[in-house]
Amino acid sequence: MTAHLTLSLDAMGGDKAPEMVIRGAELALERFPDLRFLIFGRDEELNALIVPGSKLANAAEIRHAPDVVGSDAKAAVALRGGRASSMRLAIDSVRSGDASGVVSAGNTGALMAMAKFVLHTLPGIDRPAIASFFPTQRGESVMLDLGANIECDAENLVQFAVMGDIFARAVLGLERPTIGLLNVGVEGQKGHEHIRRAAAMLRESQTPLDFRGFVEGDDIGAGTVDVIVTDGFTGNVALKTAEGTAKLIGLFLRESFKSSLLSRIGYLLSQPAIRRLRSRVDPRRYNGAMFLGLNGIVVKSHGGTDAFGFANAIGVAVDLCRQGFIERIKGEIQKLTLEAENQKAAAI
Amino acid sequence: MTAHLTLSLDAMGGDKAPEMVIRGAELALERFPDLRFLIFGRDEELNALIVPGSKLANAAEIRHAPDVVGSDAKAAVALRGGRASSMRLAIDSVRSGDASGVVSAGNTGALMAMAKFVLHTLPGIDRPAIASFFPTQRGESVMLDLGANIECDAENLVQFAVMGDIFARAVLGLERPTIGLLNVGVEGQKGHEHIRRAAAMLRESQTPLDFRGFVEGDDIGAGTVDVIVTDGFTGNVALKTAEGTAKLIGLFLRESFKSSLLSRIGYLLSQPAIRRLRSRVDPRRYNGAMFLGLNGIVVKSHGGTDAFGFANAIGVAVDLCRQGFIERIKGEIQKLTLEAENQKAAAI
Numbered sequence: 001m002t003a004h005l006t007l008s009l010d011a012m013g014g015d016k017a018p019e020m021v022i023r024g025a026e027l028a029l030e031r032f033p034d035l036r037f038l039i040f041g042r043d044e045e046l047n048a049l050i051v052p053g054s055k056l057a058n059a060a061e062i063r064h065a066p067d068v069v070g071s072d073a074k075a076a077v078a079l080r081g082g083r084a085s086s087m088r089l090a091i092d093s094v095r096s097g098d099a100s101g102v103v104s105a106g107n108t109g110a111l112m113a114m115a116k117f118v119l120h121t122l123p124g125i126d127r128p129a130i131a132s133f134f135p136t137q138r139g140e141s142v143m144l145d146l147g148a149n150i151e152c153d154a155e156n157l158v159q160f161a162v163m164g165d166i167f168a169r170a171v172l173g174l175e176r177p178t179i180g181l182l183n184v185g186v187e188g189q190k191g192h193e194h195i196r197r198a199a200a201m202l203r204e205s206q207t208p209l210d211f212r213g214f215v216e217g218d219d220i221g222a223g224t225v226d227v228i229v230t231d232g233f234t235g236n237v238a239l240k241t242a243e244g245t246a247k248l249i250g251l252f253l254r255e256s257f258k259s260s261l262l263s264r265i266g267y268l269l270s271q272p273a274i275r276r277l278r279s280r281v282d283p284r285r286y287n288g289a290m291f292l293g294l295n296g297i298v299v300k301s302h303g304g305t306d307a308f309g310f311a312n313a314i315g316v317a318v319d320l321c322r323q324g325f326i327e328r329i330k331g332e333i334q335k336l337t338l339e340a341e342n343q344k345a346a347a348i
Numbered sequence: 349m350t351a352h353l354t355l356s357l358d359a360m361g362g363d364k365a366p367e368m369v370i371r372g373a374e375l376a377l378e379r380f381p382d383l384r385f386l387i388f389g390r391d392e393e394l395n396a397l398i399v400p401g402s403k404l405a406n407a408a409e410i411r412h413a414p415d416v417v418g419s420d421a422k423a424a425v426a427l428r429g430g431r432a433s434s435m436r437l438a439i440d441s442v443r444s445g446d447a448s449g450v451v452s453a454g455n456t457g458a459l460m461a462m463a464k465f466v467l468h469t470l471p472g473i474d475r476p477a478i479a480s481f482f483p484t485q486r487g488e489s490v491m492l493d494l495g496a497n498i499e500c501d502a503e504n505l506v507q508f509a510v511m512g513d514i515f516a517r518a519v520l521g522l523e524r525p526t527i528g529l530l531n532v533g534v535e536g537q538k539g540h541e542h543i544r545r546a547a548a549m550l551r552e553s554q555t556p557l558d559f560r561g562f563v564e565g566d567d568i569g570a571g572t573v574d575v576i577v578t579d580g581f582t583g584n585v586a587l588k589t590a591e592g593t594a595k596l597i598g599l600f601l602r603e604s605f606k607s608s609l610l611s612r613i614g615y616l617l618s619q620p621a622i623r624r625l626r627s628r629v630d631p632r633r634y635n636g637a638m639f640l641g642l643n644g645i646v647v648k649s650h651g652g653t654d655a656f657g658f659a660n661a662i663g664v665a666v667d668l669c670r671q672g673f674i675e676r677i678k679g680e681i682q683k684l685t686l687e688a689e690n691q692k693a694a695a696i
Contacts, residue, residue: 137596147532150540184495184584192498192581217588221596233540234585236532237578240565241586245593248485248569252628253601256621263621270614273604280600 004036007317008099011041012068012086013106014303014310018042021105022049024310026056031311032318038099040065040086065089069110071303078110079117087111091118094296101297101317103288105310111300112148112291119296122326124333127152128293129160130232130300131167134242134286136223142168142177143220145232146239146289152231157181157198158205162332163292164227165209170323171290171316172226176208180215180225182234190214198229206339207332246281284309288316292329297321352384355665356438356447359389360416361454362651362658366390369453370397372658374404379659380666386447388413388434413437417458419651426458427465435459439466442644449645449665451636453658459648460496460639467644470674472681475500476641477508477580478648479515482590482634484571490516490525491568493580494587494637500579505529505546506553510680511640512575513557518671519638519664520574524556528563528573530582538562546577554687555680594629632657636664640677645669 009025011018018041025037036059039046043064050057065086069078082088087106093099095118104111112128121128131144144164149156161179168177181199183191188199191214202211212225217238220228230238253274257267267274279285283302287309291298297320301313357373359366366389373385384407387394391412398405413434417426430436435454441447443466452459460476469476479492492512497504509527516525529547531539536547539562550559560573565586568576578586601622605615615622627633631650635657639646645668649661 135596135600137599150532150538182585184498184581190498217585217590218592218595220589221592230585233532234582237530237565237582237586238589241568241589242565242593244566244569245590246597247566248483249594249597249625249629251485252483252625256625256628257618259624260620263618266614266616266618266621268614270605270611270618272608273611273614276607277597277600277604280604281597 004034005318005321006036006038006099007314008038008040008090008093008102010087010090010102010104010106011039011046013104014301014305016306017105018045019049020307020310022046022056023307024314025060027307027311028314029055029059031315035059035318038063038093040090042066063089069107071107073107073110075109075113078107079113082110082114088114091115091298095119100321101299103299103301103313103317105301105303105305108300111298115291115294115298119294121293122295122330122333124337125159125293127156128291129163130289131164131292132286132289133171135280136221138223140172141220141223141226141228142172143228143230143235143239144292145230145235147232147236149232152194154194154197154201157195157229158201159293159333161202161209161211161227161229162207162336163329164229166325166328166332167290167292168226170325171319174226176210177226178210178212179227179229180212180219182228182230182238183214183216186214186216207336243283285312288313290316290320295326297325352382353666353669354384354386354447355662356386356388356441356450358435358438358450358452358454359387359394360434361452362649362653364654365453366393367397368653368655368658370394371655372662373408375655375659376662377403377407379663383407383666386411386441388438390414411437417455419455421455421458423457423461426455427461430458430462436462439463439646443467448669449647451647451649451661451665453649453651453653456648459646463639463642463646467642469641470643470678470681472685473507473641475504476639477511478637479512479640480634480637481519483628484569486571488520489568489571489574489576490520491576491578491583491587492640493578493583495580495584497580500542502542502545502549505543505577506549507641509550509557509559509575509577510555510684511677512577514673514676514680515638515640516574518673519667522574524558525574526558526560527575527577528560528567530576530578530586531562531564533564534562555684591631633660636661638664638668643674645673
């Protein structure tokens with residue numbers, strides 16, 4: 001007997017909400033028939049979108065939320081004024097235990113602020129981080145932090161490494177992920193002081209992390225390690241630079257194929273190949289960034305995604321819940337904290 | 349009558365040196381027939397590579413340098429022990445006025461250390477920066493710093509903006525380049541404090557810079573601005589992430605085309621289109637990073653490049669020399685310094 005897993009959805013977040021969210025839930029239900037949803041939003045709008053008697057209608061409960069957090073609302077304002085918003089009520093339902101996790105395509109800053117306020121960070125974690133996975137030459141890798149923490153110290157980076165390790169095990173199914181710290185060279189003396197200190201801490205740590213030292217920007221696409229650890233500023237720039245480069249090459253590719261008649265014919269014949277390429281770099285496949293370090297599963301979908309992308313973000317939440325992600329992080333962080341205390345005791 | 353321009357070449361730097369350097373000089377001479385070279389390296393090796401009576405033989409003078417700076421030598425060690433190296437003697441020749449600029453594909457750290465020691469920074473410039481240009485959706489853009497300065501303050505970033513502006517005018521031929529500061533969001537309150545302070549300084553400055561505020565990682569490929577200003581850590585990660593992404597998509601493209609017989613035929617017909625694409629993202633075309641802020645033209649070629657790439661790096665040095673780059677930077681920095689002094693005086 002499989003226990004039903006219940007996830008809360010913020011139906012009002014995202015450019016094409018709430019329809020995109022409802023269609024995404026339907027798609028996810030095809031992949032995970034045992035899934036149950038609590039769907040938060042304006043009940044009239046939601047009821048109009050869900051066909052009575054459909055699979056989704058049977059698997060979902062609509063919970064009315066009168067307010068919506070705007071996509072450009074400041075986090076502090078949303079936190080104070082958004083207590084009756086779909087986003088906030090969806091997070092509250094994780095705290096109360098009604099749901100095992102929440103998925104939202106709404107305002108990232110507001111979601112992080114509310115999630116921290118309602119769910120709190122795990123014991124031993126100073127700051128939550130945003131993690132996501134993406135394609136590489138060797139398969140898929142995880143990178144964190146992607147923008148939650150602009151300034152990070154060595155201790156933050158070490159905690160990110162531990163959380164990234166468990167995330168890669170849970171979502172990518174890796175047994176012992178390799179971990180690298182993003183830097184401007186692989187030699188020990190390069191980079192910011194806090195990065196070098198984090199590397200020393202990871203090398204000396206008794207945790208079972210497979211730490212491989214420093215990696216550089218081109219190692220992200222190469223897939224040199226499974227988990228890339230960096231501060232939120234660098235991670236955000238790297239992620240968006242990669243997205244921008246992929247778009248640029250896509251444009252160049254289309255323009256090149258239009259440059260001659262022969263190329264146009266070649267283009268037509270190559271359609272399956274080009275579709276295959278497009279699918280491999282489709283950002284919707286890599287949709288679903290996880291807020292790591294909170295006492296609850298919170299997955300952020302890209303705001304501009306469609307139902308297919310949103311269903312993938314739901315899939316990330318399912319993986320994390322089923323793998324007992326929060327308990328595993330708690331266990332590893334406890335080990336790390338004990339270790340630090342023992343080292344302090346030994347040093348006295 | 350065109351005055352001859354003389355450039356010094358470090359013939360011993362780069363993976364395929366010295367042959368790559370000599371062939372690169374020959375290619376550059378075809379584009380710039382008036383160019384003259386001082387070629388530094390082991391004279392026996394160089395004499396064996398240059399055909400007597402050839403165009404290059406007539407345009408070049410070989411200057412013997414017994415030593416070579418190793419590609420993995422520490423900068424400080426190279427600076428102390430490399431006084432008779434091809435790299436050092438080539439830089440010395442710019443200082444003495446024998447040459448207008450120097451091009452080297454050797455060790456970046458050693459080249460920067462030697463160039464700073466021998467040529468000094470320009471008055472008003474605290475730290476030199478590394479700048480390069482690259483393809484975008486709108487043409488080409490310049491980014492700096494790409495790795496010379498891991499830690500930067502607001503004043504450094506403002507100086508980079510001024511130098512990047514003049515670099516874009518000289519090398520890309522733009523009349524009034526647009527300038528952006530790389531950040532994790534376009535809103536004013538985002539990012540590191542020194543970046544926000546640099547933005548305020550650039551907005552209030554009386555210099556004729558066309559400052560457009562913050563840009564994000566995906567704006568690099570989009571070509572949103574002509575000059576992207578950032579610290580050396582972020583710039584290096586962004587550049588290498590873009591390179592890694594381009595490689596990844598190239599690999600996916602080749603694999604996709606091999607996935608079916610029809611795609612293979614399409615691939616054959618599309619050869620001109622694919623060649624055109626490859627040429628547009630060919631890193632050799634964008635070879636030649638400039639060390640900005642020194643009292644002399646120093647261009648760093650990628651160590652792994654070939655003769656075609658090295659010739660392009662020589663081309664960057666030619667553009668900078670012909671545009672009176674150093675004098676223009678001196679003038680703009682002087683204005684900026686005067687302005688800062690006036691503001692201080694007004695504040696008293």
